[in-house]
Amino acid sequence: MLRVWTDSQRSGLLDRHGPRGTTFVYDPKVESARAVSVTMPVRTASWDTPYGLAPIFDMNLPEGALRAHLMRSFAKATGTFDDFDLLGVVGRTQIGRIRYSDPDAELTEEVPFQSVDEILRARRGGELFKYLLEKFAVHSGLSGVQPKVMIRGIDEAQSSATADRQSPSFKSATHIVKFWEPTEYPELAANEYFCLSAAKTLGLTVPEFQLSDDGLALVVQRFDLKSDGSYLGYEDFCVLNGLPTTEKYKGGYETRLFRRAHEFIDIDQHKRALEDLFKLFVLNCAIRNGDAHLKNFGIVYADVMEPAGLAPVYDLVSTQPYLPKDAMALTLGGSTNWPDRKTLTLLGQTRCDLTLQTVKRVLEETADALSKIAPDVVAYFKNTAAHRDIGDRLLAAWDAGIQHSLGFADHSITKRNIP
Numbered sequence: 001m002l003r004v005w006t007d008s009q010r011s012g013l014l015d016r017h018g019p020r021g022t023t024f025v026y027d028p029k030v031e032s033a034r035a036v037s038v039t040m041p042v043r044t045a046s047w048d049t050p051y052g053l054a055p056i057f058d059m060n061l062p063e064g065a066l067r068a069h070l071m072r073s074f075a076k077a078t079g080t081f082d083d084f085d086l087l088g089v090v091g092r093t094q095i096g097r098i099r100y101s102d103p104d105a106e107l108t109e110e111v112p113f114q115s116v117d118e119i120l121r122a123r124r125g126g127e128l129f130k131y132l133l134e135k136f137a138v139h140s141g142l143s144g145v146q147p148k149v150m151i152r153g154i155d156e157a158q159s160s161a162t163a164d165r166q167s168p169s170f171k172s173a174t175h176i177v178k179f180w181e182p183t184e185y186p187e188l189a190a191n192e193y194f195c196l197s198a199a200k201t202l203g204l205t206v207p208e209f210q211l212s213d214d215g216l217a218l219v220v221q222r223f224d225l226k227s228d229g230s231y232l233g234y235e236d237f238c239v240l241n242g243l244p245t246t247e248k249y250k251g252g253y254e255t256r257l258f259r260r261a262h263e264f265i266d267i268d269q270h271k272r273a274l275e276d277l278f279k280l281f282v283l284n285c286a287i288r289n290g291d292a293h294l295k296n297f298g299i300v301y302a303d304v305m306e307p308a309g310l311a312p313v314y315d316l317v318s319t320q321p322y323l324p325k326d327a328m329a330l331t332l333g334g335s336t337n338w339p340d341r342k343t344l345t346l347l348g349q350t351r352c353d354l355t356l357q358t359v360k361r362v363l364e365e366t367a368d369a370l371s372k373i374a375p376d377v378v379a380y381f382k383n384t385a386a387h388r389d390i391g392d393r394l395l396a397a398w399d400a401g402i403q404h405s406l407g408f409a410d411h412s413i414t415k416r417n418i419p
Contacts, residue, residue: 001013001014001015001016001103002014002015002084002087002088002091002100002101002102002103003100003101003102003103003104003105003107004024004036004057004098004099004100005098005099005100005101005107006033006034006035006036006097006098006099006304007033007034007097007230007231008099008107008230009034010027010030010034011026011027011030011034011035011036011098012024012025012026012027012030012034012036013025013027013103014053014057014087014100016084017048017049018050020050020051020052021048021049021050021051021052022048022049022052022053022054022057022084023046023047023048023049024036024040024046024047024048024049024054024057025046025047026042026043026044030042032305033303033304033305035304035305036056036057036098037054037055037056037235037239037304038233038235038240038264038299038301038304038308039055039056039235039239039240039242040054040056052083052244053083053084053087053244055238055239055241055242055243055244056098056235056239057087057098058083058238058244058245059096059143059235059236059238059239059245059295060090060094060095060096060141060142060143061083061086061087061090061141061143061245062086062090062137062140062141062142062143063143063144063145063245064144064145064146064147065133065147065181066133066137066140066147066148066149067086069133069137070086070089070090070137070138071086073137074089087100088100088102089138090137090138090139090140090141091141092107092108092109092139092141093109093111093138093139093140093141093150093172093173094141094142095141095142095222095224095234096224096231096232096233096234096235097224097230097231097232097233097234097304108171109171109172110171111136111139111150111151111152111171111172111173112135112136112139112151112152113152113153113154114132114135114136114151114152114153114154115153115154116151116153116154116175116210116219119132119151119177119212119217119219120210120211120212120213120217120219121212121213122212122213122214122216122217128179128216128217129147129179129216129217132149132151132177133147133149136149136150136151136173137149139151139152139173140173142176143245143295144295144315146178146179146180146185146188146315147178147179147180147181148176148177148178148179149176149177150173150175150176150177150222151173151174151175151176151177152171152172152173152174152175153174153175153219171229172225172229172231173222174221174222174225175219175220175221175222176219176220176221176222177217177218177219177220178192178217178218178219178220179216179217180216182386182387184322185322186386186387186390187215187381187385187386187387187390187391188317189211189212189215189216189217189218190211190215190218190380190381190385190390191317191318191321191390191394192218192315192316192317193209193211193218194373194376194377194380194394195283195287195289195316195317195318196209196313196316197373197376198283198287198369198370198372198373199280199283199313199316199369201369201372201373202279202283202365202366202369203279203365204276204279204280204283204312204313205223205276205310205312205313206312206313207220207221207222207223207312207314208220208221209221213384214384215380215384215385215386220314223300223311223312223314224300232300232301232302233300233301233302233303233304233308234298234299234300234311235298235299236294236295236296236297236298237256237257237260237294237295237297237298238294238295240260240263240264240299241256241260241294243294245295247294248293248294248295248329249293249294249329249330250294250330251294251330251331252330252331252332252333252334253281253328253330253331253332253347254332254333254347254351256294256330257277257281257294257297257330258274258277258347258351258352259351261273261274261277261299261310262274264299264308265299265307265308265309265310266307266308266309267307268307269307269309269310270353271353273309273310274351274352274353274354275352275354275358275362276310277297277310277352278347278348278351278352278354278359278362279362279365279366280297280313281347282344282348282362282363282366282405282406283316283366283369284316285328285338285339285344285401285405285406286366286367286370286398286401286402286405286406287316287317287318287370287397287398287401288318288319288320288326288338288397288398288400288401289316289317289318289319290319290320290323290326290327290328290329291315291317291319291329292328292329292330293329293330294330295315296314296315296316297311298310298311298314299311300312318394318397318398320393320396320397320400321390321393321394321396321397324393332347338401338404338405339405340404340405340407341363341405341406341407342407344359344363344405344406345359345360345363348362363406363407366402366406367402367406367408367411370398370401370402370413371411371413374395374398374413377391377394377395378391378395381394392414395413395414396414398413399411399412399413399414
């Protein structure tokens with residue numbers, strides 16, 4: 001059994017239920033503000049899930065290398081190790097406002113300090129990820145297959161905006177550190193760095209991010225932390241659709257993304273949020289990101305009972321440098337084929353309530369943003385990268401997106417930047 005906390009206050013109890021399920025019950029007379037999700041309001045009856053965990057509890061479970069490390073570390077001691085056990089291990093430090101503890105324990109969150117500069121300057125060489133995994137795996141309640149951990153960062157060149165996050169009284173993780181497997185996705189950190197740079201150039205909200213000198217790590221500040229040490233609520237679109245992580249590629253963007261955005265984002269923010277969501281979707285098409293699944297979009301809110309907004313951009317990469325025939329993660333118009341300009345225009349007008357003029361502007365600004373970032377891509381892969389061919393593939397993927405999806409047939413980043 002696990003105690004569930006929201007905003008550092010007791011909310012209810014989560015326990016196993018039946019042969020494979022779980023059940024969650026709110027504490028008696030708990031306030032409505034203690035709801036664990038916008039999809040699970042406070043009520044007397046229990047919230048039962050016949051298989052696994054409810055989506056909001058499943059949302060931050062580690063995947064990939066992080067999950068494998070935790071299973072190796074704990075399965076031998078416990079005999080069995082399932083999602084419920086995993087939640088108990090990483091539940092004290094999660095993305096968002098929910099935390100977990102033993103039923104009678106107080107909530108504590110003591111994440112060790114780690115120099116951000118040590119990571120950025122690559123002072124531990126190739127052993128850095130192994131070192132961070134050993135030190136921070138149990139403090140890393142976040143999803144994603146890419147190797148990653150959460151750290152409580154000390155930035156030697158900290159700005160006033162981040163100083164509060166590094167005070168001794170602030171106990172939580174402050175940064176996400178991402179790595180890549182040389183045999184599978186070489187230069188993935190640089191890939192994401194340049195894709196996030198394009199999103200920032202496009203005017204989308206992006207957390208602060210830095211690429212290490214050797215390109216092995218990407219350090220991203222958490223976007224869900226407030227300066228006082230409390231957390232914004234965060235829920236991905238798997239949760240909003242009532243789906244577990246295993247179904248993150250299921251369905252179509254029209255309903256699973258755009259309709260849910262209409263339903264869950266504050267109506268007063270609809271115009272800006274839907275335009276930003278359309279921008280982000282267009283950018284995903286332009287960079288050829290075949291991993292834009294439901295967990296890579298989310299909402300944030302200061303209070304579960306108050307209006308929600310679109311979450312900042314995260315987990316943005318081009319997948320075609322590694323998978324040349326990669327298609328979209330979900331369907332659009334019943335197909336996972338990359339959309340053309342006409343299809344994107346119709347999507348913007350019908351699903352985001354945008355004018356034709358606004359749609360055209362977004363398409364042009366997206367092409368301009370990628371063109372602006374392209375010289376930096378060329379310089380990095382010429383002077384720093386160990387796998388230079390990935391840079392050529394990255395720009396080729398961007399060209400394909402600009403020419404086909406954005407409709408600028410004569411536009412070529414590659415010709416402009418590579419002799």
